[in-house]
Amino acid sequence: MITLNDTHQADLTSWVDSANVTGNGFPIQNLPFASFRRRGSGEAFRPGVGIGNQIVDLSRLYDLNLFTDKAQQALEACQGIQLNGLMALGQPYWSALRLALSQALRVGSAHEEAIRPLLVAQDEAEFITPSRIGDYTDFYISVHHATAVGKQFRPDNPLLPNYKWVPIGYHGRASSIAVSGQAFPRPVGQTKPKNEGDAPDFGPCKRLDYELELGIFVGEGNEQGQRIEIEQADKHIFGFCILNDWSARDLQAWEYVPLGPFLAKNFASTISPWIVTQEALEPFRCAFAHPADDPQPLPYLSSQANAEGGAYDIQLQVQLTTQQSRDSGQPAFTLADSNFKEAYWTAAQLITHHTVNGCNLQPGDLLGSGTLSGPDAAQAGSLLELTDAGKKPITLPWGESRSFLEDGDEIIMKAVCKKEGYPDISFGSVSGSVLKANFKTA
């Protein structure tokens, strides 16, 4: 855990005016990271930091030599395409860079004239994944999601016996992760035959879904064979993004025994371009409230700091637009609101559990939270839950209805931290779209 410091003062303002607009989400207290370039420019992608509606080009900032010591060394590590180098340096460097950026971007900074020419408007930029993601692991940390999905298979016994002991996770596909704007053809595959013993059906997925998740970017890694203790886990977390873990429910139902989801998940995953750092989220920590009648985590997953502040109050939202809604100028329809603080396991527990067997994490690796459904049925993070596995379609204000996603549908996810007397800290948003399947019928 990082002590609240000079960069967290609620009344700091920036000479980048747009950062000071109430509710803009990228105030000087945020300073999220991305990899960007001017759209269509053919320039190299490079690390940048968001402030208001602008991006500070960290590659050019390094050349100015305004910063010193760890902050300048952190900028030196930003000379590549993505943020893996900075992530590998560790917390003291991330904090030094954050402090130097906060000071340089404040009203009254002596560096305003030097830095102003380095700003690129966010709406003129395009993005790639902020790190080169070596391995992607997806967890399952919402007990509300696990219970709701479990009920569809086992109404009387929805939660499996390991759930409240093991932060359940599995490995996902890194190659198919892209940033907001990803559009992908509806996946094709085998689905369960109607009659046992028949040949399976084969064709475009009929039950395509989204999953509302947060992603956790690993900073400093660990050596193979060496675990990360729960007290040290926070030091290995660089920051968080929004993650849409698209899921083909009918493919999944047929393929997933006995080794888990595969083609049902690996065709696409979409993340927000921005990583909000753990340090920016410090003011939004909250207690990790294990219900009193639930077992306490095993000692390797327990610490006082984790119990008192291991969770984060991050508000989440999923919205839908369709071809028809966009053609008729309708606003996006909000499918659900949820909150990261409702999760059963904390980010620190995921890091510790992932490494307890000696598995090595590397800078830039991505951990997904799993679908972040809240306790209320309306707070569900997937259509599987909201429509009760397709049995209760949702009626949309413009007259269409949805059980699962149709071609042309766009899912938009947002995340923001809000607190009385403190500027909003936004993750931006992530959108992704479903295209027609590449499939010729016979």
Added chain:
Amino acid sequence: MITLNDTHQADLTSWVDSANVTGNGFPIQNLPFASFRRRGSGEAFRPGVGIGNQIVDLSRLYDLNLFTDKAQQALEACQGIQLNGLMALGQPYWSALRLALSQALRVGSAHEEAIRPLLVAQDEAEFITPSRIGDYTDFYISVHHATAVGKQFRPDNPLLPNYKWVPIGYHGRASSIAVSGQAFPRPVGQTKPKNEGDAPDFGPCKRLDYELELGIFVGEGNEQGQRIEIEQADKHIFGFCILNDWSARDLQAWEYVPLGPFLAKNFASTISPWIVTQEALEPFRCAFAHPADDPQPLPYLSSQANAEGGAYDIQLQVQLTTQQSRDSGQPAFTLADSNFKEAYWTAAQLITHHTVNGCNLQPGDLLGSGTLSGPDAAQAGSLLELTDAGKKPITLPWGESRSFLEDGDEIIMKAVCKKEGYPDISFGSVSGSVLKANFKTA
């Protein structure tokens, strides 16, 4: 499928004398790839090709400018640390390089004097993984393994209904894959409580196992959203290695529902340093013999070429040494022999299935076959099968016995292709060792 060509002539011999020794395994008909440097030299790792007991340094070979056109362009792509660049070029470049190397290394080659100084003795070299592995996928293609393991859970109904339709696979961990010589501490983790409802046990794995597999290296990849048809799949396969997919059975039994194996597998995986190319294996293709009473694969997994020659006759072996056996100078004990041709699915089918939903494969990705058990119980590729889940320990010739692996145990796997009138094509071997757990008892 590649037509047998000049490089496959059985009577070719090399001016590297050790390549001509009967049964040496690295004759001029093999020419496997690796990434190597002189042991302890601090040199950069770089691609090389094995011939006899030597390695041809491809980085230096490029500088000599002996080759032309595609063969020289292929060498140019070998200027990095690993083989991803060469893999990305595609089959015509791999074939051109193979032909040029075969001609240059033959008895009577005009290039003997130029190339001889580029040779490095294999026993003076050290290796890293031959590619930078972006994603690692593990399959489950031995019906004999799936049946044997299934019987332990469901004696009357061992095979799940999807097995004979779906090439079952799941994503594994890329970061913890290393080459032969890997030694890792026994993994620690949660295991199922003896009495339901109790807290799980926590400590070093008690049921540590190996899995005898082959690895398939992806060459040219595919664009996200574009599948690889079965007729094209071979063109995307660069070659094969040996793979030991270490498994913690007790961790797996507790964690694997509902999302599959995670900490039970991701602590370590060991591969042979050598990739035997698909082209070198052409003489060992054999029919993909689906039993007549089994369903035929769905059309997207079917082709005449795959049916007639999609499988490979590759002989496999697993051996064990222990601290005691090494101390007393005993030879390694052979636990089992098996063969890749017994698999239920072919490498081409794995490539096609993996991409049917639009998932993008990338050059250097690794696909594991899954445990390659043969039809006979003695041909099992894991201790789980050989000891009937630990119930029938194996007695070793030097007096010890094993249900699962003990600290200090070393597993050695070998693979070789043998055929009357043709030199042996060896994969070399892969060894890995179990160290004591990093675990302090309370």
